[in-house]
Amino acid sequence: MTHSEIDAQAGPVQVRGTVLTVRRVDAYYAMTLVAPAVAARFKPGQFVTLAVGGPDTSMLLSRAFSIHDVRPDHGGTVEFVFAVNGRGTQWLAERRARDVLDVTGPLGKAFPLPRDPANCLLIGGGYGSAPLFSLAGKLKERHCQVDFLLGAGSGDRVFGALTARRTGRTAIITTEDGSLGTRGVVTDMLDQAIHDGRTDVIYACGPMPMLRQITVLARRYDIPVQAAVEEAMACGIGVCMTCVLPVIGSDGITRMSRACVDGPVFRGESVRWDEVGTIPFDAFGAPGWEPRSRRAAELRNGHGRGGDIRVGSPGAGGAELSGQPDRGRADGGEPDGGHADRGRLESDDQPEGSRAARGHAARGRAERASAERAGAERAGADRAGADRAGADRGGAAGGGAAGRHGHGR
Amino acid sequence: MAVDLRAKLGHIELPNPIMTASGCAGAGRELAQFIDVSKIGAIVTKSVMLNPRSGRPTPRMAETPSGMLNSIGLQGPGVDAFLQRDLPWLLSRGARAVVSIAGGTVAEYADLAGRLSDAAGVTAIEVNISCPNVEHRGQVFACNPDSSAAVIEAVRARARYDIPVFAKLSPDVTDIVTIAKACVSAGADGLSMINTLLGMVIDTDTMRPHLAGLTGGLSGPAIRPIAVRCIWQVREALPGVPIIGMGGVRTGRDALELILAGASMVSVGTTIFHDPSACSRILHELEEELIARGVDRLADVVGLAHQPPAVTARTLNPSSRVSPSARVRRI
Numbered sequence: 001m002t003h004s005e006i007d008a009q010a011g012p013v014q015v016r017g018t019v020l021t022v023r024r025v026d027a028y029y030a031m032t033l034v035a036p037a038v039a040a041r042f043k044p045g046q047f048v049t050l051a052v053g054g055p056d057t058s059m060l061l062s063r064a065f066s067i068h069d070v071r072p073d074h075g076g077t078v079e080f081v082f083a084v085n086g087r088g089t090q091w092l093a094e095r096r097a098r099d100v101l102d103v104t105g106p107l108g109k110a111f112p113l114p115r116d117p118a119n120c121l122l123i124g125g126g127y128g129s130a131p132l133f134s135l136a137g138k139l140k141e142r143h144c145q146v147d148f149l150l151g152a153g154s155g156d157r158v159f160g161a162l163t164a165r166r167t168g169r170t171a172i173i174t175t176e177d178g179s180l181g182t183r184g185v186v187t188d189m190l191d192q193a194i195h196d197g198r199t200d201v202i203y204a205c206g207p208m209p210m211l212r213q214i215t216v217l218a219r220r221y222d223i224p225v226q227a228a229v230e231e232a233m234a235c236g237i238g239v240c241m242t243c244v245l246p247v248i249g250s251d252g253i254t255r256m257s258r259a260c261v262d263g264p265v266f267r268g269e270s271v272r273w274d275e276v277g278t279i280p281f282d283a284f285g286a287p288g289w290e291p292r293s294r295r296a297a298e299l300r301n302g303h304g305r306g307g308d309i310r311v312g313s314p315g316a317g318g319a320e321l322s323g324q325p326d327r328g329r330a331d332g333g334e335p336d337g338g339h340a341d342r343g344r345l346e347s348d349d350q351p352e353g354s355r356a357a358r359g360h361a362a363r364g365r366a367e368r369a370s371a372e373r374a375g376a377e378r379a380g381a382d383r384a385g386a387d388r389a390g391a392d393r394g395g396a397a398g399g400g401a402a403g404r405h406g407h408g409r
Numbered sequence: 410m411a412v413d414l415r416a417k418l419g420h421i422e423l424p425n426p427i428m429t430a431s432g433c434a435g436a437g438r439e440l441a442q443f444i445d446v447s448k449i450g451a452i453v454t455k456s457v458m459l460n461p462r463s464g465r466p467t468p469r470m471a472e473t474p475s476g477m478l479n480s481i482g483l484q485g486p487g488v489d490a491f492l493q494r495d496l497p498w499l500l501s502r503g504a505r506a507v508v509s510i511a512g513g514t515v516a517e518y519a520d521l522a523g524r525l526s527d528a529a530g531v532t533a534i535e536v537n538i539s540c541p542n543v544e545h546r547g548q549v550f551a552c553n554p555d556s557s558a559a560v561i562e563a564v565r566a567r568a569r570y571d572i573p574v575f576a577k578l579s580p581d582v583t584d585i586v587t588i589a590k591a592c593v594s595a596g597a598d599g600l601s602m603i604n605t606l607l608g609m610v611i612d613t614d615t616m617r618p619h620l621a622g623l624t625g626g627l628s629g630p631a632i633r634p635i636a637v638r639c640i641w642q643v644r645e646a647l648p649g650v651p652i653i654g655m656g657g658v659r660t661g662r663d664a665l666e667l668i669l670a671g672a673s674m675v676s677v678g679t680t681i682f683h684d685p686s687a688c689s690r691i692l693h694e695l696e697e698e699l700i701a702r703g704v705d706r707l708a709d710v711v712g713l714a715h716q717p718p719a720v721t722a723r724t725l726n727p728s729s730r731v732s733p734s735a736r737v738r739r740i
Binding site for chain 1: 432433434435439440442443455460461462463464465466467468469470472474475476477479481484485486487621629630679680681682683684685686
């Protein structure tokens with residue numbers, strides 16, 4: 001996170017929020033708080049944290065909930081959805097109108113929005129669908145088509161099925177017990193949803209395995225995925241370091257990134273889903289990681305270790321420096337390169353100029369390269385050799401292209 | 410009436426005694442969204458290591474009654490990034506930077522002390538010899554007086570003479586006074602206590618340990634009585650050595666308790682996780698508590714609980730709103 005991002009005026013605030021309503025919504029609760037300062041700063045995808053249990057609480061950790069909606073009434077209200085699955089959420093469910101809560105937000109990065117009208121597929125698992133409806137509103141303002149694909153274990157656990165059907169161009173509902181919509185899980189219906197909706201961009205929020213599955217399937221169609229992750233958090237503001245997951249950065253290096261401030265919305269392809277819950281061997285600061293300077297020195301001296309996956313790490317040396325001939329630059333270096341005509345995303349979460357064209361271009365290339373990393377199954381010596389060559393001449397084209405083809409679309 | 414809250418960190422004077430606890434405030438940047446980091450006594454940084462470190466796998470955290478376990482494993486970008494990015498930022502905001510350092514070997518600690526001394530603007534160094542989330546579980550430097558002394562001696566030798574060096578101690582020892590004495594003999598200008606206690610939670614649904622790292626450090630109000638005891642014992646044995654007290658401080662009253670036990674400064678940690686502005690709130694509450702007791706100088710109450718009742722009574726202004734007996738009730 002850069003200085004300008006965190007110092008931005010639109011940063012979070014800690015306020016006393018007054019409970020307006022707490023209501024049952026099927027298997028969940030929805031709480032509306034009067035918190036004008038939070039509402040004013042909100043962008044879809046962001047979340048709030050709440051202190052639970054009152055001033056003498058024995059529960060010390062903040063509870064984080066993605067914001068479902070904000071409304072202008074009472075100066076500004078914030079609504080979020082939660083399930084009771086512990087003492088903290090039980091306490092929240094017992095709050096009544098006019099109770100006062102300590103609330104901090106809005107926190108985290110918002111969903112980036114397409115620059116031009118696009119067909120957007122919004123996928124939610126359980127009450128992970130909560131943040132998708134305000135997103136749908138924003139997308140429609142930009143003349144995007146919105147399709148919903150919502151799923152859960154049972155009908156009462158699909159949050160917002162009715163709203164989805166009312167507001168979406170289409171809405172597919174899946175339940176594992178078949179009590180609502182199609183029997184199955186959302187990923188069973190993903191192919192159909194993409195075909196029917198001619199999807200350009202996928203937005204998803206839900207459990208990790210679902211997000212992983214969606215990312216894998218979407219890659220087949222070369223559709224970008226913006227995934228809002230659910231990670232256990234203690235603080236929500238970036239200081240406790242508990243909500244980390246392995247994310248490949250714009251420089252091709254995997255870092256244990258904080259879901260609360262670096263996310264919760266990540267590009268699907270940048271998350272190493274299979275390694276969530278672990279420290280990948282080659283992550284920044286992990287045993288297998290080696291400083292770039294040392295690697296560069298090895299390469300200079302011609303002692304690069306062929307076949308070593310670390311040498312083959314995409315973007316390690318040269319990804320920032322040159323484009324990929326196979327993709328061209330028709331996409332203007334957008335993060336979602338290759339979607340020049342559809343689904344280009346911009347994040348209005350970012351302050352002007354903080355990620356200038358260079359940043360975008362670098363990110364686009366490196367993220368493409370990083371996507372290939374997984375696809376290429378770390379293809380051994382050929383791949384590493386190609387990358388090394390690329391690094392030497394200041395370009396990752398070799399490794400990138402090899403990876404992309406290696407993925408076998 | 411304004412209370413004189415100035416506190417001494419070794420020979421360095423701080424405007425007030427409230428600081429962040431290492432590992433609970435990053436390098437201050439995130440908190441700056443909620444509080445003015447220059448208004449609290451100092452920002453104690455998350456422990457800085459020589460090289461980048463990815464930490465331990467998730468889950469890294471478990472909530473426990475009035476506490477939490479963490480098993481972060483010192484994730485951080487290393488000292489280069491700290492010096493390049495974080496320290497200049499802290500200084501630009503007018504904050505005082507107490508830099509916590511951690512290492513696997515004595516040489517690493519010494520290198521870190523050297524690097525920090527070369528950079529301008531480090532107010533003090535807190536030597537974390539007691540993080541429980543490292544390889545030799547529980548067997549940290551701070552468990553042994555000789556290894557503690559070795560680290561402190563090396564750091565003191567490399568740190569610039571005018572940068573105070575504080576040793577952060579673990580309560581997971583038989584006799585914390587022995588360790589404290591060893592550190593002070595080795596050149597520590599002061600002591601920080603307490604680090605977290607080693608704990609464990611088992612998930613009774615999965616029937617497996619909850620934390621990926623199996624064990625974690627226990628913090629929060631659950632450990633406050635242990636902090637008070639440790640500070641008391643060390644203050645009793647080494648009355649002239651400044652102490653940074655930490656362990657479960659949630660309110661100004663809690664801070665005062667540690668100060669009465671002998672802490673000159675108080676760090677606020679886990680409470681920040683559910684109240685990002687806790688440091689400035691606690692500072693304000695501490696001032697109120699002192700005013701309520703008719704105390705006009707913080708220094709007057711540091712270690713006051715060690716004094717005989719007659720002295721305590723004299724310090725408590727008779728016209729104050731809280732009588733000595735009332736204090737008992739408030740606990």
